[in-house]
Amino acid sequence: MLTRAEFHVLLAVLEGPRHGYGIMQDVDALTAGELRLGPGTMYTAIARLERAGLLEECEADGDRRRCYGVTRTGNIAARKEAERLSAMVRAARQRGLAV
Secondary structure, three states: OOOHHHHHHHHHHHOOOEEHHHHHHHHHHHOOOOOOOOHHHHHHHHHHHHHOOOEEEEOOOOOOOOEEEEOHHHHHHHHHHHHHHHHHHHHHHHOOOOO
């Protein structure tokens, strides 16, 4: 199971490699500002995802910023997490908690 921050970091890099600031911007956009990752939270999540083999550092861009991309294993993990969350929403709907 992924943390909320880890899942959103993976979602951000699913479209292609991103540097840290780009990941923060994507997460902000994906959540309509509900989740704003600070540098500490984001880089801690990135480090955990790298150790788990779900993210990998890719070639730095022209500004020499570190760039991260999702691995095949990371793509699978993101898909499984999305399915887990969907199942939770279905259960909440059955109990009248969500529409």
